[in-house]
Amino acid sequence: xxxxxxxxxxxxxxxxxxxxxxxxxxxxxxxxxxxxxxxxxxxxxxxxxxxxxxxxxxxxxxxxxxxxxxxxxxxxxxxxxxxxxxxxxxxxxxxxxxxxxxxxxxxxxxxxxxxxxxxxxxxxxxxxxxxxxxxxxxxxxxxxxxxxxxxxxxxxxxxxxxxxxxxxxxxxxxxxxxxxxxxxxxxxxxxxxxxxxxxxxxxxxxxxxxxxxxxxxxxxxxxxxxxxxxxxxxxxxxxxxxxxxxxxxxxxxxxxxxxxxxxxxxxxxxxxxxxxxxxxxxxxxxxxxxxxxxxxxxxxxxxxxxxxxxxxxxxxxxxxxxxxxxxxxxxxxxxxxxxxxxxxxxxxxxxxxxxxxxxxxxxxxxxxxxxxxxxxxxxxxxxxxxxxxxxxxxxxxxxxxxxxxxxxxxxxxxxxxxxxxxxxxxxxxxxxxxxxxxxxxxxxxxxxxxxxxxxxxxxxxxxxxxxxxxxxxxxxxxxxxxxxxxxxxxxxxxxxxxxxxxxxxxxxxxxxxxxxxxxxxxxxxxxxxxxxxxxxxxxxxxxxxxxxxxxxxxxxxxxxxxxxxxxxxxxxxxxxxxxxxxxxxxxxxxxxxxxxxxxxxxxxxxxxxxxxxxxxxxxxxxxxxxxxxxxxxxxxxxxxxxxxxxxxxxxxxxxxxxxxxxxxxxxxxxxxxxxxxxxxxxxxxxxxxxxxxxxxxxxxxxxxxxxxxxxxxxxxxxxxxxxxxxxxxxxxxxxxxxxxxxxxxxxxxxxxxxxxxxxxxxxxxxxxxxxxxxxxxxxxxxxxxxxxxxxxxxxxxxxxxxxxxxxxxxxxxxxxxxxxxxxxxxxxxxxxxxxxxxxxx
Numbered sequence: 110x111x112x113x114x115x116x117x118x119x120x121x122x123x124x125x126x127x128x129x130x131x132x133x134x135x136x137x138x139x140x141x142x143x144x145x146x147x148x149x150x151x152x153x154x155x156x157x158x159x160x161x162x163x164x165x166x167x168x169x170x171x172x173x174x175x176x177x178x179x180x181x182x183x184x185x186x187x188x189x190x191x192x193x194x195x196x197x198x199x200x201x202x203x204x205x206x207x208x209x210x211x212x213x214x215x216x217x218x219x220x221x222x223x224x225x226x227x228x229x230x231x232x233x234x235x236x237x238x239x240x241x242x243x244x245x246x247x248x249x250x251x252x253x254x255x256x257x258x259x260x261x262x263x264x265x266x267x268x269x270x271x272x273x274x275x276x277x278x279x280x281x282x283x284x285x286x287x288x289x290x291x292x293x294x295x296x297x298x299x300x301x302x303x304x305x306x307x308x309x310x311x312x313x314x315x316x317x318x319x320x321x322x323x324x325x326x327x328x329x330x331x332x333x334x335x336x337x338x339x340x341x342x343x344x345x346x347x348x349x350x351x352x353x354x355x356x357x358x359x360x361x362x363x364x365x366x367x368x369x370x371x372x373x374x375x376x377x378x379x380x381x382x383x384x385x386x387x388x389x390x391x392x393x394x395x396x397x398x399x400x401x402x403x404x405x406x407x408x409x410x411x412x413x414x415x416x417x418x419x420x421x422x423x424x425x426x427x428x429x430x431x432x433x434x435x436x437x438x439x440x441x442x443x444x445x446x447x448x449x450x451x452x453x454x455x456x457x458x459x460x461x462x463x464x465x466x467x468x469x470x471x472x473x474x475x476x477x478x479x480x481x482x483x484x485x486x487x488x489x490x491x492x493x494x495x496x497x498x499x500x501x502x503x504x505x506x507x508x509x510x511x512x513x514x515x516x517x518x519x520x521x522x523x524x525x526x527x528x529x530x531x532x533x534x535x536x537x538x539x540x541x542x543x544x545x546x547x548x549x550x551x552x553x554x555x556x557x558x559x560x561x562x563x564x565x566x567x568x569x570x571x572x573x574x575x576x577x578x579x580x581x582x583x584x585x586x587x588x589x590x591x592x593x594x595x596x597x598x599x600x601x602x603x604x605x606x607x608x609x610x611x612x613x614x615x616x617x618x619x620x621x622x623x624x625x626x627x628x629x630x631x632x633x634x635x636x637x638x639x640x641x642x643x644x645x646x647x648x649x650x651x652x653x654x655x656x657x658x659x660x661x662x663x664x665x666x667x668x669x670x671x672x673x674x675x676x677x678x679x680x681x682x683x684x685x686x687x688x689x690x691x692x693x694x695x696x697x698x699x700x701x702x703x704x705x706x707x708x709x710x711x712x713x714x715x716x717x718x719x720x721x722x723x724x725x726x727x728x729x730x731x732x733x734x735x736x737x738x739x740x741x742x743x744x745x746x747x748x749x750x751x752x753x754x755x756x757x758x759x760x761x762x763x764x765x766x767x768x769x770x771x772x773x774x775x776x777x778x779x780x781x782x783x784x785x786x787x788x789x790x791x792x793x794x795x796x797x798x799x800x801x802x803x804x805x806x807x808x809x810x811x812x813x814x815x816x817x818x819x820x821x822x823x824x825x826x827x828x829x830x831x832x833x834x835x836x837x838x839x840x841x842x843x844x845x846x847x848x849x850x851x852x853x854x855x856x857x858x859x860x861x862x863x864x865x866x867x868x869x870x871x872x873x874x875x876x877x878x879x880x881x882x883x884x885x886x887x888x889x890x891x892x893x894x895x896x897x898x899x900x901x902x903x904x905x906x907x908x909x910x911x912x913x914x915x916x917x918x919x920x921x922x923x924x925x926x927x928x929x930x931x932x933x934x935x936x937x938x939x940x941x942x943x944x945x946x947x948x949x950x
Contacts, residue, residue: 110488110490110500110501110502110540110552110553110555111502111553111841111842111844112502112551112552112553112844113551113552113553113590113845114550114551114835114839114844114845114846114847115549115550115551115844115845115847116168116548116549116847116848117546117548117549117846117847118146118547118548119849119850119851125148125149126146126148126158126547127146127148127149128146128147128529128543128545128547129145129146129180129181131180131182131529131530132144132145132146132530132543133145133181133183133184134184134530134541134543135184135185135186135532136532136534136541137186137190137191137193138186138188138189138535138581138584139189139190139191139212139583139584139941140163140165140534140535140584140587141161141164141212141941142161142162142164142532142541142549143184144159144160144184144530144549145157145158145159145160145181146158146547147180156174157174157175157176157179157180157197158172158175159172159175159184159193159205160173160849161173161193163212163908163941163943164539164551164586165835165836165908165909166833166835166908166943167551167835167849168847168848168849168850168851168852168853169213169852169943170849170850171212171214171215173205175195175197175203176203177195177197177199177201177203178197178199179199179201179227180197180198181196181197182196182197182198182229182231183195183196183228183230183231183278185231185232185233185276187233188233188236190583191206191207192204192205192206192207193205194231194233196228196278197227197228198227198228199224199225200222200223200224200226200228200280201221201222202220202221202222202228202278202286202288203217203219204217204218204219204220204290205217206218209916210933210941211905211941211942211943212908212941212942212943213943213944219290219294219296221276221278221288221296221298223278223280223284223286226282226284227281228278228280228281229279229280229281229310229313230278230313230314230325231276231277231315232277232315233274233275233276234264234265234272234273234274234275234277234287234289234343235261235263235272235317235321235385236272236274237261237262237263237272237321239258239386239457240256240258240259240457240580241256241257241259241457241458241459242255242457242458242459242573242577243256243257243459244458244459244573247569247572248569250607250610251610251611252580252615255576255577256581259319259457259459260319261317261319261386262319262321263321264317264321264343265289265343265344265345267292273289273290273345274289274290275287275288275289275290275297276288277315277341277343279310279313279325279327280310281311282307282309283302283303283304283308283309283310283327284300284302284303285300285301285325285339285354286298286299286300287299287341287343287350289345289350297345297348297350299349299351299352300352301353301354302354303325303337303341303354304337304339304354304356308329309329309330310327311328311329311330311377312328312377312379312380313325313326313327313328314380314381314382316382316385316387316388317385317386318388319386322340322342323340323341323342323343324339324340324341324357324382324388325338325339325341326338326382326391327339327380328377328393330376330377331376331377332362332364332365332374332375332376332377332395333365333375335359335360335361336362336380336391336393337356337359338356338357338358338359339354339355339356339357340354340357341353341355342354342355358434358435358436360406362374362377362395363404363438363441364402365395370402373397374395374397374401375395375397376397377393377395378395378401378448379392379394379403379448380394381451381453383405383453383493384453384454384457388408389407389408389409390405390407390494391405391406391408392405392406392479392493393406394448394451396447396448397447398447399446399447400444400445400447401445401446401447401448401483402441402443402444402445403441403442403448403481404438404442405438405439405441405494405496406436406437406439407436407437407438407439408436408437409434409435409436409437410432410433410434410435411432411433411434411435412431412432412433413430413431413432415430415431439494439495440494440495440496442496445483446484446485446487447483447484448481448482448483448484449482449484449527449528449529450480450481450482450527450528450530450531451480451481451482452482452531452540454476454479454537455533455534455537456476456535456577458477476536477492477494477499478490478492478493478499478500478537478554479491479533480540482531483527484525485527486525486526486527487501487502487503487504488501488504488528488531488540489501504525504526504550526544526545526548527544527545528544529544529545530542530543531543533554535583535587536574536577536578536583536585536587537554538553538554538556538574538587538588538590538591539552539553539554539587539590540552540554553590553591555591556570564596567596568596568600571588571591571596572600572603572604575588575600575604575626576604576607578626579619579626580619582622582939584939584940585626585629586836586909589630589633589836590836590839592630593841594633594634595634597633597636597637598634598636600630601627601630601631601637604627604630605623605627608623620651621648621651621937621939622939624644624647624648624651625644625909625937625939625940627640627644628641628644628645628648628910628938629909629910631644632832632836632837633836633837639737639740640741642738643740643741643742645829645830645910645937646721646738646742646828647748648937648938649717649890649937650718652931652937653717653718653755654754654755656714656924656927656928656931657711657755657758658673658674658677658758659927660707660924661674661758663700664697673697673700673701676696676697677757677758678750680692680695680696681753681754681757682750682798682800685791685795686791687787687788688784688787689756689757689760689783689787689788690760690784692757693760693761696757698761701758701762702765703762704922705765705766706922707924708762708765708766708769709769711762711769711924711925712768712769713892713893713894714893714928715759715762715769715770716771716893717893718752718755718756718759718771719756719759719771719773719783719786720771720824721752721826722752722756723786723817723823723824724739724823724826725739725742725743725790726786726789726790726814727814727823729743729793729806729810729811730811730814738826743793744797744803745797746798746799747799749790749793749797750794750798753787753790753791756786756787756790757787759783760783760787763783770783773821774821774822775820775822776820777820780820782821785820789810789814792807793806793810827890829910830890830906830907830910830913831911832907832910832911833852833911834909835853885898886898887900887913888913889914890912890913891912891928891929891932891937892915892919892925894915896913899947900915901947902915902917903917903945903947904944906942906943906945907937907941907942907943908940908941908942909936909938909939909940909941910937910940912936912937912938912940914932916944
């Protein structure tokens with residue numbers, strides 16, 4: 110493990126951020142991190158704050174005045190990573206969601222309350238979706254074999270089997286409270302005692318079973334008392350929530366049954382199921398003032414022996430033998446330093462072998478490890494079943510040997526800086542920790558876990574996790590932390606190779622996600638950074654083509670024929686004529702009739718298509734230079750065919766409303782620019798289309814493209830949004846020091862410097878593209894509108910690629926609203942939006 114960056118609070122004169130007690134932290138599948146602090150003013154008044162940040166921009170933290178009257182005890186993200194639960198020591202639970210789908214704007218509209226009863230455990234109800242990773246099949250080509258859907262029932266279902274949303278919490282007095290969110294927005298809440306004899310609950314955790322039940326584990330904090338387990342069933346009867354509980358087998362920690370250790374570890378300090386959907390395995394930690402011991406237990410079905418007398422009366426045959434559930438200890442550690450925090454993996458790895466018999470190539474796989482933080486400032490990654498140490502991180506400069514006994518380490522004077530709360534990322538390749546001074550630290554966890562791996566095996570691990578994120582839709586920022594520039598080319602090629610092996614329907618579903626993934630990878634290497642422009646342009650082209658084709662309507666409804674969009678693709682593929690009017694004759698032009706206001710509202714998108722075609726054709730004579738944006742399009746028959754179809758659509762719409770056509774600056778008033786570009790585009794498309802043999806463009810085509818700058822003014826294209834993220838600027842063994850609320854001046858890497866140079870690249874006309882420095886005109890990348898140097902309208906930016914667009918729509922037409930609704934939640938690349946501050950001259 111090594112440190113990627115640290116982020117701390119600025120010291121203010123009249124108020125101070127101090128770590129809350131207890132400190133809560135949560136990490137979502139969208140790589141949003143939520144944690145708590147208390148803001149203390151001069152009068153010693155405390156304000157309970159929840160901070161939410163994106164891991165790519167940790168300084169841009171959004172702080173929420175939670176409104177909780179007591180200390181916040183729990184934070185919990187939902188499985189989509191877009192909603193957050195918070196609970197406090199007064200029994201209040203709040204549900205937070207994004208306002209206007211912005212990652213730095215949150216609001217709470219619903220919640221529940223168990224007044225005066227502190228919440229000790231909190232979880233969303235399970236939605237029944239569970240995907241298992243088969244690490245031993247990482248070399249298999251089919252995604253369906255690598256990632257299999259596990260049969261898992263939701264905690265509660267609506268009519269038709271749809272999972273019902275809601276949450277479950279456990280209080281300190283032994284109550285379990287369940288709140289259900291009805292589709293109408295109403296909240297149904299029910300509270301029930303875990304058992305008839307209520308007792309104090311100091312620690313609790315919640316897990317789910319495949320049958321739709323809920324398992325709650327509780328401990329009163331004393332290692333001399335048993336750890337209790339309960340089954341909770343949730344239902345809706347007569348429009349009311351109903352909760353039923355049942356006692357399950359309990360256990361005593363092994364250290365308390367050992368006479369030599371019975372009094373050494375008096376307190377149970379940590380109680381965690383190994384996973385939310387793994388109720389059969391639990392992790393326990395007992396501690397003293399100076400040391401701790403960790404145990405891993407598993408619930409198993411065992412045959413109940415039958416006395417010989419009863420065997421003679423009624424012999425037990427085969428499966429008829431009575432079974433009983435029993436907790437069995439899997440492993441335990443030796444004496445350790447006092448544990449301050451525990452972080453469990455979220456990666457649902459499926460182990461085909463039993464418990465400790467793990468295949469050799471997965472023995473050190475990051476998803477198999479859990480993190481233990483100690484009061485001496487160190488962090489250990491240990492195997493989640495055997496509890497063997499896999500990796501160690503020391504916060505101090507002086508490192509220590511891994512095998513050095515804890516009791517022999519010299520004690521430091523005064524309390525050491527240590528993590529009070531930790532969370533592993535969803536791929537277990539990164540770890541965030543909040544220490545006792547309120548500082549946030551981001552750690553990389555190597556896929557090799559400190560062991561020597563050849564480049565091929567390391568690439569296989571990263572590729573496998575990238576494929577997992579592609580299938581699930583999870584954000585892959587934490588994987589990028591481990592991609593070295595030398596790996597990028599191989600990863601992109603192998604990712605594309607695995608993608609092409611999937612079925613056509615799955616390829617269509619994942620087509621945009623793999624482009625966004627390739628773009629984010631190519632940003633990490635100076636050798637591939639020029640491809641980033643092409644991947645973003647292709648994402649935009651696919652979106653524009655899909656939207657414009659969706660506006661076409663069949664002339665006669667309920668016809669069994671193909672849709673107008675499919676017919677357009679079929680005809681344009683079949684007819685290779687270079688004359689745009691001859692291609693247009695074969696289409697049913699009545700299917701292209703749209704309202705005049707709609708056509709005019711689409712002009713900016715149509716202008717981008719026309720400018721893009723002109724730019725590509727004008728850059729054909731320079732096709733030998735891969736450093737120029739647009740290079741990959743010149744040999745991409747699919748994209749050129751898509752552009753050719755759009756040119757035909759634009760031509761037809763131009764007959765209906767000429768003002769919607771792209772505007773070109775030509776040297777001759779009589780020149781038909783659309784026909785000229787279509788003719789050249791068709792010749793280029795014929796050279797590389799999928800249906801025929803590929804060939805190099807002939808000299809006549811290249812000569813004609815050479816003349817384009819003398820016939821038409823070549824536009825300057827705003828190829829790439831400006832991204833101020835830090836993943837491409839992180840250097841191994843060189844952690845960045847950041848401050849919350851203060852945008853840093855990040856050091857430029859070779860990749861970012863080349864990207865800046867690429868943005869200033871010469872256009873085919875030989876004119877320099879304007880540098881996008883402060884004071885330069887800005888562009889709405891989705892609407893293709895110029896915003897001016899200092900936009901007066903509120904804008905939002907993508908947390909990943911930096912794409913900028915206006916927050917509110919300036920256009921009211923249905924077609925434009927349809928376009929904007931596509932990006933209301935996420936950017937083209939799948940990244941979340943964040944509100945931008947208005948810039949001043």
